[in-house]
Amino acid sequence: AQTVTQSQPEMSVQEAETVTLSCTYDTSENNYYLFWYKQPPSRQMILVIRQEAYKQQNATENRFSVNFQKAAKSFSLKISDSQLGDTAMYFCALVDTDKLIFGTGTRLQVFP
Amino acid sequence: EAQVTQNPRYLITVTGKKLTVTCSQNMNHEYMSWYRQDPGLGLRQIYYSMNVEVTDKGDVPEGYKVSRKEKRNFPLILESPSPNQTSLYFCASSPLPGAQETQYFGPGTRLLVL
Numbered sequence: 161a162q163t164v165t166q167s168q169p170e171m172s173v174q175e176a177e178t179v180t181l182s183c184t185y186d187t188s189e190n191n192y193y194l195f196w197y198k199q200p201p202s203r204q205m206i207l208v209i210r211q212e213a214y215k216q217q218n219a220t221e222n223r224f225s226v227n228f229q230k231a232a233k234s235f236s237l238k239i240s241d242s243q244l245g246d247t248a249m250y251f252c253a254l255v256d257t258d259k260l261i262f263g264t265g266t267r268l269q270v271f272p
Numbered sequence: 273e274a275q276v277t278q279n280p281r282y283l284i285t286v287t288g289k290k291l292t293v294t295c296s297q298n299m300n301h302e303y304m305s306w307y308r309q310d311p312g313l314g315l316r317q318i319y320y321s322m323n324v325e326v327t328d329k330g331d332v333p334e335g336y337k338v339s340r341k342e343k344r345n346f347p348l349i350l351e352s353p354s355p356n357q358t359s360l361y362f363c364a365s366s367p368l369p370g371a372q373e374t375q376y377f378g379p380g381t382r383l384l385v386l
Contacts, residue, residue, distance in 0.1 A: 166314075193372045195375075197375075201380070204380075205315075205362060207362070207374045207375070210374060219341060251314055255371045259276050259320065259330055259371055260305070260317055260371045261309075262309075262314040262315040262316070264313060264314040
């Protein structure tokens with residue numbers, strides 16, 4: 161069965177610094193999709209970044225980028241120039257045919 | 273405004289009293305789904321729908337029912353709620369019939385079953 165593992169329950173970073181959140185997954189598919197979603201204290205789920213497995217290039221969205229290592233089944237999220245508004249829960253997710261499998265999340269606290 | 277709406281946002285009920293949480297999207301999306309979020313467990317998919325009259329089980333469907341009679345609506349029904357269904361529930365939709373596109377989430381419904 162497909163699984164998604166986020167091994168860091170909590171992390172903290174100082175404002176303007178860089179932080180990397182880890183995610184590993186397991187799937188038998190060759191083509192699949194991976195996501196990072198952010199959940200701020202408002203509880204709203206917001207897409208951060210999306211990666212298609214057949215694309216070699218790592219996805220980027222402004223200060224957010226991923227390190228996608230297909231052979232290692234790793235999909236980490238790097239946040240550069242962290243801002244107070246980045247404080248949130250971050251979820252990694254994998255598409256399993258028609259279903260979406262989420263990890264357990266990493267709570268990120270950005271300190272001034 | 274393009275959005276997914278859920279009602280109610282907060283609900284306290286008692287064991288065994290049937291309830292329905294509504295979900296509606298105005299983006300003409302094909303795919304809709306329901307998730308529950310519990311501390312330490314992340315989000316888990318309950319049911320999903322690829323299109324009208326097409327629904328399928330997610331990872332935790334026990335105790336829940338859904339229907340998709342219209343494209344825009346996807347209600348979640350708890351016929352006989354139990355305390356272990358106390359959770360935060362999210363409805364989501366995406367444009368294509370599959371989970372490969374970005375999911376647009378509703379604001380969430382916090383349910384407490386006494």
